[in-house]
Amino acid sequence: MTKTINFRYGELVPVANFMAGLDLVNKASRARTKLIKLIAEKNEEYNEDENDAVKDFYEDGTLIKGKENEVLAIKNEMRVEVCVLDLTEYIPKMVDLRNALDNYSETFADSDAILYDLVMDQLETISEDKMEETK
Template identity: 40%
Template structure:
């Protein structure tokens, strides 16, 4: 099975970066498929964050977390250091995306990004580097 692996905290920035790229044809289709898969994984990650938070914060009768002064209301005896530890562990967990079905499209995306004609700076350049490392590894495994 051919996979891409990202830490959970990398999912949203990579997805946002992909959405900003100017791509055509097969590379654009590869981006669209990858964006969908990343979005699904990010949704799972956010649901897991909510599950952790529900352990530490009070909820109203609808199950929504209570908010006071723009902050969630900590349950009595709630330990924020344990909460932070759990959230940190969740952020750093690896999210694995099965690429087998779209390998050709992801390879086209990789090839297009190798010669990407637009300048990237700061955070975009870092995300580009991360994404290219993953796509190049995937491409080598596919051959």
């Protein structure tokens, strides 16, 4: 069974930075590392796609005057597109990560609270599927 989670492309870097800043150990730390690696790969693809999408608006590396709004519109449109991360081979590790985050003792505020909620929403889908498989 394939298991995926989804983020918007514009969320990838904030999610990776948030995850990197968490104090995790053992299995949860390994799972976080796997997740960050997958995010980095998707973000690299996204950056290449973004560069391809706007390259015609640049001349000799400089943005053509009057094309700023078009480039901004393209970039904004791409940031809200959903990207899919395939976690199939990491499901048990992601369940460990989800459990560690569920029991994380630090307090989250502001953007960290939003990112925590975003990550947990995705990881909870994996945990629920894993629980169904074991029944």
